[in-house]
Amino acid sequence: QITLEESGPTLVKPTQTLTLTCTFSGFSLTSSGVGVGWIRQPPGKALEWLALIYWNDDKRYSPSLQSRLTITKDTSKNQVVLKMTIMDPVDTATYYCVHTVVTSSYGHYYYYYGLDVWGQGTTVTVSS
Amino acid sequence: DIQMTQSPSSLSASVGDRVTITCRTSESISDYLNWYQQKPGKAPKLLIYGASSLQTGVPSKFSGSGSGTDFTLTISSLQPGDFATYYCQQSFDTPFTFGPGTRLDIK
Numbered sequence: 166q167i168t169l170e171e172s173g174p175t176l177v178k179p180t181q182t183l184t185l186t187c188t189f190s191g192f193s194l195t196s197s198g199v200g201v202g203w204i205r206q207p208p209g210k211a212l213e214w215l216a217l218i219y220w221n222d223d224k225r226y227s228p229s230l231q232s233r234l235t236i237t238k239d240t241s242k243n244q245v246v247l248k249m250t251i252m253d254p255v256d257t258a259t260y261y262c263v264h265t266v267v268t269s270s271y272g273h274y275y276y277y278y279g280l281d282v283w284g285q286g287t288t289v290t291v292s293s
Numbered sequence: 294d295i296q297m298t299q300s301p302s303s304l305s306a307s308v309g310d311r312v313t314i315t316c317r318t319s320e321s322i323s324d325y326l327n328w329y330q331q332k333p334g335k336a337p338k339l340l341i342y343g344a345s346s347l348q349t350g351v352p353s354k355f356s357g358s359g360s361g362t363d364f365t366l367t368i369s370s371l372q373p374g375d376f377a378t379y380y381c382q383q384s385f386d387t388p389f390t391f392g393p394g395t396r397l398d399i400k
Contacts, residue, residue: 202389212329212337212380214389225387228294261336265384276384279327279342286336 167191169201169262169284176290177252183289187245187262194220194240200265201245202280203236205258213258218245219267219274252291259286295319295383299392305400310371314395316364316381325385328357328366331394332377340379341366373399 173185185203192199202217216236217225226234235248245262264282268275296319306312316326324344329337339348341357344364354369368375376399381392 211393212382212391214387214391217387217389227388274387275325276389277325277343279339279348279382279384280329280337280389281339281342281348283336283338 167264167282169264169282171260171262171284171287173260173287173289175288176292178293179253179291181252183247183249183252183256185247185249185260185262185287185289187247187284189243189245189262189264192264194218194238194243194245196220198267198269200267200276201238202263202265203245203247204261204263204280204283205256206261206286207255207258215249215260216247217265223274254291257289257291259288261286294388295322295385295390297381297383297390297392299379299381299395301395302393303396303398305398306371307400308371308373311367311369312371312397314366314368314379314381314397316359316366316392318362318364318383321361322383322385324360325383326357326359326364327382327384328355329380329382330375330377331380337380342384368397371397 169189199220203215218236233250262284263280266278298317326344328341331337345357379395
């Protein structure tokens with residue numbers, strides 16, 4: 166059974182860097198075809214995809230946030246870490262980590278199976 | 294980025310009804326379209342992947358169809374637990390994008 170759990174601060178000040186950790190079980194990020202990503206949802210608003218890291222350490226970021234995001238993995242701890250710099254009140258949201266199955270062919274990635282398992286989410290408020 | 298629209302934005306229905314939600318993408322995504330259900334205070338749950346494939350454990354009252362740019366989610370025989378917000382999402386390519394959501398509530 167795959168599970169993911171997010172952890173990190175509930176309150177950060179404007180201009181600070183947010184560090185969120187996703188601790189997972191039931192799979193390995195060293196196994197081919199696995200990806201872990203981050204999604205966020207401001208209060209009362211829709212979902213926004215942020216970043217994805219692959220089993221082979223390749224990474225993808227939201228173009229609008231790319232300059233502020235860094236995603237890394239620690240396979241020995243079964244963790245994925247997301248850092249977001251220069252936090253602003255508009256970044257107040259619930260942040261989710263997700264598992265996805267990825268296939269690759271001729272250098273292109275395919276994500277046919279959706280975001281199949283989600284963590285419960287962690288709420289982050291940005292305020293002075 | 295691939296833009297997503299959903300209609301209606303909200304929908305009122307009665308227990309036992311059948312409802313359909315539509316999702317449209319700004320460019321063709323083949324069948325790389327997924328549907329999620331989200332209840333208040335909970336994480337989204339994958340219902341349908343690949344436009345029409347039912348995720349394991351999801352009841353067959355949920356069904357999806359479509360390809361290219363136009364997709365639908367149909368929910369038959371609505372039960373109280375089905376009243377939630379539904380999102381479509383394209384996984385054709387990153388950046389993944391979501392629709393704005395359809396809120397389904399009890400009439």
